[in-house]
Amino acid sequence: MKTRVTFGVVGAIFVALALFVFPPIVAQLCMMVLSVLAAQEFTAAVAGQKNRGLQAAAMLLALGMSWASARDSYGIYFVRGMVLIGVVVLFGILLRCHKKIGFSEIAGAFFGGIVIPYLLMSIIRMFTMSGGNGGLYVLIPLLAAWGSDTFALFAGMAFGRHKLAPVISPKKTVEGSIGGVAGAVVLLVVYGIAVNAAAHAGLSVLLCIAVGVFGAVLGQIGDLSFSIVKRKSGIKDYGKLFPGHGGVLDRFDSVIFVAPAVELLLHLFTTLGI
Numbered sequence: 001m002k003t004r005v006t007f008g009v010v011g012a013i014f015v016a017l018a019l020f021v022f023p024p025i026v027a028q029l030c031m032m033v034l035s036v037l038a039a040q041e042f043t044a045a046v047a048g049q050k051n052r053g054l055q056a057a058a059m060l061l062a063l064g065m066s067w068a069s070a071r072d073s074y075g076i077y078f079v080r081g082m083v084l085i086g087v088v089v090l091f092g093i094l095l096r097c098h099k100k101i102g103f104s105e106i107a108g109a110f111f112g113g114i115v116i117p118y119l120l121m122s123i124i125r126m127f128t129m130s131g132g133n134g135g136l137y138v139l140i141p142l143l144a145a146w147g148s149d150t151f152a153l154f155a156g157m158a159f160g161r162h163k164l165a166p167v168i169s170p171k172k173t174v175e176g177s178i179g180g181v182a183g184a185v186v187l188l189v190v191y192g193i194a195v196n197a198a199a200h201a202g203l204s205v206l207l208c209i210a211v212g213v214f215g216a217v218l219g220q221i222g223d224l225s226f227s228i229v230k231r232k233s234g235i236k237d238y239g240k241l242f243p244g245h246g247g248v249l250d251r252f253d254s255v256i257f258v259a260p261a262v263e264l265l266l267h268l269f270t271t272l273g274i
Helices: 002-020 024-047 052-068 075-096 103-120 122-127 134-159 174-199 205-233 248-272
Strands: 163-165 169-173
Touching: 002 024, 002 134, 024 052, 024 103, 024 122, 024 205, 024 248, 052 075, 052 103, 075 103, 103 122, 103 248, 122 134, 122 248, 134 169, 134 174, 134 205, 134 248, 163 174, 169 174, 169 205, 174 205, 205 248
Parallel strands: none
Antiparallel strands: 163 169
């Protein structure tokens, strides 16, 4: 627990520096590295640790996709290009190694090397949004995902009676899940009011409520989704990158689902002028 808390504090300090002090390229490079590592972790989980070639292919695809999906100019064309490259490369591997590799492994590598990086890099797309509040926007999905997880933990400990997903995650309860959603809404509303007063960020209360609800629900779905993959793969953690926390996917499983949703909500509310 001490290691987990210590690393959490150090990690929070680094995130603050990357968002508000260091040049923007630092945050982008960090997310690209995390995307590549996440691709390796997921491919290793679904295709096996010994399948180094497929892991390497997924990592290279993740590097290209994480770069492409963070582009402002013509970014959508780079993304489409990477999707096509991913399909061609991975099916080429399947054609060459079909006696050793099945389609499920190829599909896992595609998800790890193409889909996960695109979803993760929504953090950088929010970071580079116009208006000068990118750093404040990036904190929204992190607060929604990790805040919900924290509130769900304490609510479950205090009121938990009914199991939410006993096979996938025995400790999670329905009461904890509801507490996580409620806590995330309150946390996001308080955050919105605070940053509006301090930096005129333009976060409406309605947006904060929507992010709190959808972010908490999607975060819990993301957590459970990556947990079932671990259980099916027979592993405890995806990796050991973060002391006390596991790998990239152990720490960012919920964020992978929440960040793209927050990005869409920010664009939607900005377009509607809400």
